[in-house]
Amino acid sequence: MADEKQTKLDLNNLKAGGFIKERGKDLFTVRLRVPGGRMSVPRLKKIAEVAEKFGGEFVHLSVRQSIELININFRDFDAVVEELGEKSQKVASCGARVRVPVACGGCEYNPNGLVDTQKSALEVDEKLFGTPTGHHKFKVAFAGCPFDCPKSATNDIGFQGAIYPTLDKDACIGCGLCAKSCVPKAIAMGEDNKPVFSNDPCIWCGDCVKVCPTGAWSEAKRGYTVRIGGKWGRNPLVGTLFATFLPEDRAVEFIAAVLEWYKQKAEGLGRIRLGDTIIKEGPEELLNHLRSRFPENTVAETIAPQIIATQIGK
């Protein structure tokens, strides 16, 4: 370990956070930046080397997909940052900032994936990571499909891949597989042995398109379903629907628009999360703000983020 007298720390490394005080004297956890949970094998090797040299006997995989180096002496911060290689492996953030986005594997290799969540997570990480909100932390998640393994609606902004199905009756052979596969029961087989679609229960999962043997079902639209205002912790909120079929390449712009509204509306309210700001201001305020920029995607009406009562039964 470094000699105390010679320690000169580059405090800029601490600014964005990612160094978290541990119980032990002088020891910190260093949270690494792993957008979308994607970790190349060479990077993983490098991290293992640095952990072995400066850290404890294990690393911790955080619930938000980061690798945390444990038991790092604060005098080694600079060496750790340098050896990790500033270009390839950065330290994450904490505090009132845009955090590292999480994402599932998405469509690249997961058969359920409808959109490229990994690409979106990298874009958001590159363009918005660490942006100060002025109020509180800000979390973003990308799910590849409505199965929603990343629990997108528990984030300040949660994105969920979606496709809108459309039917070409003439191509249908009446096999019934689509009706069988549609878990929300948005498809029933009609008297003519062709599917009948009901819009309301459809969650845009695309299972009908994937199973249909003849291509009678195909996609009319693809993009993200966006829920806003979620969070977990002591007073959980579940985010509600604000936009549908947002094109994948507009995710960054969308988040920036929400951040702009949040920064302005939460002014003077102290340390307040986005969801509580929406509850205070009313969801129409945010809808109007978004409608001016995303007229085709913003929903006509919505409700405020919903409080989850977690103390029932006490």
Added chain:
Amino acid sequence: MQTIDLRGVSCPTNFVKAKLALEELENGTVAQIFLDDGEPVKNVPRSLKADGHKLLGLKQTEEGHYILELEKVEE
């Protein structure tokens, strides 16, 4: 008619078994695959479709299982 009975076999073993059985067949052969209701009938047909086979039809039997008819298509 070739039949592949996957009743009582759960996901994803049923799909892997179907793949192995289909490997034994000539290209263009029509086969019937017996599947349980529930997850198997939701998952196996779409995975076989994604592998490139041509699904021809699906019907439920009186006993409650499903018969998926498909044509083997070699990639």
